[in-house]
Amino acid sequence: MAKPNRQTVRDLRRNSRRAVLQQLYFNGPMSRQALGPATGLSSGSISTIVAELVSEELVEDAGTVGSDGGRPRNLLRVSPGWAHLIGVDVGETRVRVELFDLGLTELARCEHPLERGGRDVASVVRHISEGVADVLARADVPAGPLLGVGVGVPGIVDRGSPGGAVVHGQTFGWDAVPLEALLRSAVALPDGARLFIENGAKTLGRAEMWFGGGRGVSDAAIVLFGSGVGACVVIGGTVLEGTHSSASEWGHTTVHVRGRRCRCGALGCLEAYAGAEALIQRWREAGARLDPGADEETALTALIAAAYPDDPGVAPDPVAVAVLEETAEYLGAGLSDLINLCNPERILLGGWAGLQLAPYIMDSVRRHATSYALRHPAERVVIEPGRLGPDAVTVGAATLPLADFFARGGRRDEPEGEDGVVPERAGWRAAAGLRP
Incomplete structure (x- = not known):
């Protein structure tokens, strides 16, 4: 049974202002004439709302644009200040x-x-x-x-x-x-x-969906790879969440039964293999000599330098290369779970460690993600670095x-x-x- 429409005049006016503001913010500058088709509002409503927003100084002029044989049209934008x-x-x-x-x-x-x-x-x-x-x-x-x-x-x-x-x-x-x-x-x-x-x-x-690599995509997964790993899952343009907002704890899904102990206390979590903290710990266990006081960012930089030295006369450290490749495989396997469960159009790898590692492991991550995932959803997903930086x-x-x-x-x-x-x-x- 359809629910009755209980919108008040205030609700309708608020929603109309919202529609105009969002169009100007995400697609502006725009003319009054363009706002009508974009929002579905009448020209009279657009004129009233724009006049109101301009009087409040929330919307301001942004120059003019020519029209086909007619007078130039004034452009509007949300005032950033x-x-x-x-x-x-x-x-x-x-x-x-x-x-x-x-x-x-x-x-x-x-x-x-x-x-x-x-x-x-x-x-x-x-x-x-x-x-x-x-x-x-x-x-x-x-x-x-x-x-x-x-x-x-x-x-x-x-x-x-x-x-x-x-x-x-x-x-x-x-x-x-x-x-x-x-x-x-x-x-x-x-x-x-x-x-x-x-x-x-x-x-x-949210940042990547608003302004970055997820713009215009309905189904996506955005991965935060820092000291640990987490994910934001977007389905149908809406973040997968509930009252307890726990969908982001993808890093604590199990990728290795009776595997390494994660810092959450469980065994075999993805974060025990793919987070920067675990990545550096595994390198140390394999024999890397690091300053005990080195922070994670310094240690990760050292690991990348060992695996991919700038000097062509220096051979790559095979242990460092193996640790990065193992990380790429575990991360790819974790992404395959997101691919199979959520069928995203796009997966973006962000976070300070993810962005630092992406140039070196992204191809391997893609290869492992698609090899572990079902073929049909794997064929439609694009996996790439996030676009907004740290x-x-x-x-x-x-x-x-x-x-x-x-x-x-x-x-x-x-x-x-x-x-x-x-x-x-x-x-x-x-x-x-x-x-x-």
């Missing part, structure tokens, strides 16, 4: 905080290194709080126009708690951490600014308040409508190239 966004990447080795304008141009950044003993919740909350204040001060912008802060974290994000998002980061040493409540108490946010928490692999996926997690985190802003029709104080729109979901679908 109208508001600011902050994205936070809580990684395994550091907390990165970046401030963006509304067009997601970076205005300021800061990083706080995390030692193994500094992954406690209090330290991370302090780094985020200080980082938010720091980037606002560095860019010398007022806090008032801040739409919100998005935070990408390792682990499962449980939104079922009445106190806000709770994070279960087993490999991070976090057990049911009430991170949202802690951040709301510690971070000085202006009135109207919102706070969002999401798994880091999913924020990476800042993709923070960019994706910043899209969380941005998607919420769009879903509310570009109004900071707009409540959720009676149509049950979930702000993040509505903005996400449009950004993935689908009609809202």
Whole structure:
């Protein structure tokens, strides 16, 4: 039985503003005449909404474009300086905080290194709080126009708690951490600014789907290869998720029965073979001599240099080559599970370690992924590096308040409508190239 349409006039107006804003943001600059067919709204509605958005200075002129035999048409765009966004990447080795304008141009950044003993919740909350204040001060912008802060974290994000998002980061040493409540108490946010928490692999996926290699693709998997591995799965333009946001824990699927012990405590997880931490550990076990104090990025650079020396007179280290090839095979086998289960059109490999390794192992990863997967889905998938670089997690985190802003029709104080729109979901679908 069809559900009755309970949309109010406010809901309809909000949705119309959202449609116009999203078209201008993702496909602009555009003329008023082009907005009608793109949004399905009448010319009268477009004129009214555009006039409203221009009066609010949220939309501005962006020059003119000629028309066939007619008067030039004025172009419009979303004003990038109208508001600011902050994205936070809580990684395994550091907390990165970046401030963006509304067009997601970076205005300021800061990083706080995390030692193994500094992954406690209090330290991370302090780094985020200080980082938010720091980037606002560095860019010398007022806090008032801040739409919100998005935070990408390792682990499962449980939104079922009445106190806000709770994070279960087993490999991070976090057990049911009430991170949202802690951040709301510690971070000085202006009135109207919102706070969002999401798994880091999913924020990476959102960034790639909005602006990178996933743009225009309905079914995709975006892999975060850092100290560990995770994945964002997108089906039909929608992130595969639920209340507990656990689809990203692909790194803890079993690829070797009774295999190596993963840092989560289980045996044979993909992350025990393909994460940078495990990769370096296996190289050490094979005889590599590394400075005990070397961080993961330094150690991974040394491994690549040993396997692929710049000097043509230096022979590749066969042990380093073997470790990388084994990693490529395990990663390919893990990707074959995603291929068989989700039938993605595209798989993107991102994360700091994934981007660093991609030039050396990507061909091998593709070969192993397609050899382990079923032939039909393997033939339709494209596997390639992510396109947004190492800042993709923070960019994706910043899209969380941005998607919420769009879903509310570009109004900071707009409540959720009676149509049950979930702000993040509505903005996400449009950004993935689908009609809202």
